[in-house]
Amino acid sequence: MIRFFTNVWNNFKEYIVLVILILASLIILSQNKSPQVQKVRAIAFGSFATFTSIISDMFSVTDLKRENQQLRERNAELMIQISKLRKYGIINEELKDLLGFKDTANVPLIPATIISRSLSMTQNMLTLNAGRKHGVLPGMPVVNDRGFIGIVHSVSEDFSIARTLNNVDLKLTVMDERSRINGIMKWTGEELVIINIPNTFDIKIGDRIVTSGISSIVPLPLPVGIVEEFRPSETSGFSYIKVKPFVDLKPIENVFIIAEVQSKQKKDLELNFYRRQSDEIR
Amino acid sequence: MKFDKIFPFLIFFVGLLVQVTIIPLVSINGIVPDLILIMLVYYSITRGQLYGTVLGAYYGLSVDLITGSLLGSAMLSKTLAGFIAGYFSTETKRDINISTFNFSMIVFLCSMIDTLIFSFFSAFDFNTNFVTVLFEHALLPSLYTGVVSILFIFSPFRRKRLL
Numbered sequence: 001m002i003r004f005f006t007n008v009w010n011n012f013k014e015y016i017v018l019v020i021l022i023l024a025s026l027i028i029l030s031q032n033k034s035p036q037v038q039k040v041r042a043i044a045f046g047s048f049a050t051f052t053s054i055i056s057d058m059f060s061v062t063d064l065k066r067e068n069q070q071l072r073e074r075n076a077e078l079m080i081q082i083s084k085l086r087k088y089g090i091i092n093e094e095l096k097d098l099l100g101f102k103d104t105a106n107v108p109l110i111p112a113t114i115i116s117r118s119l120s121m122t123q124n125m126l127t128l129n130a131g132r133k134h135g136v137l138p139g140m141p142v143v144n145d146r147g148f149i150g151i152v153h154s155v156s157e158d159f160s161i162a163r164t165l166n167n168v169d170l171k172l173t174v175m176d177e178r179s180r181i182n183g184i185m186k187w188t189g190e191e192l193v194i195i196n197i198p199n200t201f202d203i204k205i206g207d208r209i210v211t212s213g214i215s216s217i218v219p220l221p222l223p224v225g226i227v228e229e230f231r232p233s234e235t236s237g238f239s240y241i242k243v244k245p246f247v248d249l250k251p252i253e254n255v256f257i258i259a260e261v262q263s264k265q266k267k268d269l270e271l272n273f274y275r276r277q278s279d280e281i282r
Numbered sequence: 283m284k285f286d287k288i289f290p291f292l293i294f295f296v297g298l299l300v301q302v303t304i305i306p307l308v309s310i311n312g313i314v315p316d317l318i319l320i321m322l323v324y325y326s327i328t329r330g331q332l333y334g335t336v337l338g339a340y341y342g343l344s345v346d347l348i349t350g351s352l353l354g355s356a357m358l359s360k361t362l363a364g365f366i367a368g369y370f371s372t373e374t375k376r377d378i379n380i381s382t383f384n385f386s387m388i389v390f391l392c393s394m395i396d397t398l399i400f401s402f403f404s405a406f407d408f409n410t411n412f413v414t415v416l417f418e419h420a421l422l423p424s425l426y427t428g429v430v431s432i433l434f435i436f437s438p439f440r441r442k443r444l445l
Contacts, residue, residue: 014331014368021339021361028343029354029403037353044347048298055303116302118349121312121419122404125350127302154350161350168404169352189404190418250312 038154046156049127053115053159069111069254075145076109076256083210083223086177107220108259110134112142114252115159122189124166124249126150130257131158141211141258147223147246148211149255160257165192165224165245174224174243175212176203182212185224185243192225194241199232201239209243219260290325294341297321298348313423315430318345319396322360323367323389324434327379331368338364352403359399363392385435390428397423 009016031037110130118125130136132155142149142162150164163170166187174185174194179202183194197203207227211218229242301317308314318341326334342360346353370379370388378384397420 014335014365017332018335018361018365021335022358024339025342025354025358025361027354028346028357029352032353041347041350041353044344045350048295048348051295051299052303055299116349117306118302118351120349120351120400120404121423122401123351127350163350189401190414250309 042154042156045127045154045161046131046159049115049129049159052127053129072145072254073109073111073256076143079145079147079223080107080220083221110136110257110259111254112257113254122168124164125153126162126164128160128162128255128257129158131156131160133157135259136160136257140260141218141220141222142255143222143258144247144252144255148218149247149249149252152257164249166249172218173212173214174209177208177210179203179207182214185209192243192245194243197239197241199237199239203227203230203239203241205230220258290321290337291340294318294321294344298345302349310426313426315427316393316396316423319363319393319427320389320431320434322364323392324380326364326367327371327376327388330371331365334364334368334371335361355400355403359396362399363396366395367392381435383432383435386428386431389431390424393424393427394420
C-alpha cells in the first residue's frame with residue numbers, strides 16, 4: 001500500500017501539488033468576506049506598506065510636499081463647498097430652510113499620500129499612508145481637489161487601502177446634477193458607465209455627475225465626472241452612458257479622506273422603517 | 283543550499299516593492315509589466331515544475347494579501363503560470379530557455395495564462411466582451427511583460443544565478 005502511494009507520488013507529484021494548491025486557492029476565494037481573512041490582510045498590507053512608504057518618500061521632496069499638502073487641503077475644502085453651492089443653486093434655498101435641512105459646511109479631511117498602487121487594470125487600488133490611528137475607517141470617501149477618487153476598503157493601524165473608481169467592485173450611486181436622475185455607476189474594466197437608465201430619462205452629454213444623496217456609501221454630493229457619451233439602445237430600452245471622470249488617477253500623489261461615513265442615525269432609521277414594513281406585511 | 287532554496291521566497295518582497303513603487307512610473311496607458319511573473323518564470327525554469335508551482339502559489343497569495351485584490355485570484359493564476367513555466371524546465375533545454383529569447387516567449391505565454399485567469403475573477407461580467415478582455419487585459423500586459431523580460435536575459439543577476 002505504502003509502495004503504491006510512493007509510486008503515485010513519485011509519478012504525479014507535480015499534478016497532486018497543483019490540484020491541492022488550486023483547491024486551496026478556491027477555498028480562499030470563497031473566504032474573502034471572512035473577518036479573520038480581513039484581519040490577516042490588514043496586518044499583511046500594513047507591514048508591507050511601511051517599507052513601501054520609505055521608497056515612496058525617497059521620490060518626493062519634503063518641503064514642497066508639505067506646502068503642496070496644505071494647498072491641496074485648501075483646494076479640496078473649496079471643491080466640496082463649490083459642489084454644495086451648485087446643489088443649493090438648483091434646489092430652492094427657502095424650501096430647504098423650511099424643511100430644516102442642515103448645512104454641513106465643514107467636513108473633516110484627513111490628508112494622505114499614495115504610497116503604492118495596485119497592479120491590476122480592473123481592480124485598481126491605492127495604498128494610503130493614513131490608517132486607523134489617524135481616524136480612517138472603511139467606507140470613508142477619498143477625494144482630491146478635482147473630485148471623487150474612491151472608497152476606503154481596508155484599514156490597518158497606519159495605512160489604508162482604497163478602491164478607486166477604476167475598480168470593478170466599486171459600484172456607486174450617482175446623480176445627474178441638472179436633471180436629478182439617479183443611477184448606478186461602475187467600471188467595466190475600460191470605462192466608467194452608468195447602467196440601467198431608461199432611454200426616456202433626461203440625460204445629456206456634458207451633464208455633471210455627482211455622488212448621490214441616496215447613496216449608502218457616500219453621503220455628500222462629490223463631483224465625479226461629466227457625461228461624455230450618451231447612446232440610447234433600441235433593443236434593450238436602456239441607454240449607454242459613458243462618464244469621463246474629473247480625476248485622472250495616474251498622476252495623483254496626495255489625496256484626502258473625508259472623515260465621515262454614512263450617518264449611523266440615518267442608517268438605523270432606515271433599518272427600523274424596513275423592519276416595520278416587513279412586520280406589517282406579515 | 284538551504285538558503286538557495288528560500289532565496290526566491292525572500293527576493294519576492296524586493297520584487298514586489300519595485301513592482302508597486304517604481305514600475306508604475308513606466309506604465310503605458312495604465313499597463314504595467316509584471317516583474318513578479320518574470321521572477322516566477324525564471325525560478326520555475328531553473329528549479330523545476332514542482333518548485334515553480336509552489337512558488338507561484340506563494341507569490342500569488344502574497345500579492346493578494348498585500349495589494350488588496352480578490353484574495354485567492356492571483357494565487358490561482360500564478361500557481362498555474364508557475365506550473366506551465368515548469369514544463370520548460372527540462373535538463374537539456376533549461377539553459378537555452380533562460381539565456382535566449384525563448385525566455386521572453388515563455389514569459390509571454392505564462393503572462394497570458396496569468397492575466398486571463400486573473401481577469402476572469404476581476405473583469406468578467408455579463409456585459410463583458412471576451413475579445414476586449416483578451417486584448418486589453420491579457421494580450422497587451424503580457425506583451426509588455428514579455429518585452430521587459432528581454433532585459434532580464436542580459437541582466438548580471440541572471441548570469442550570476444546561472445553559475
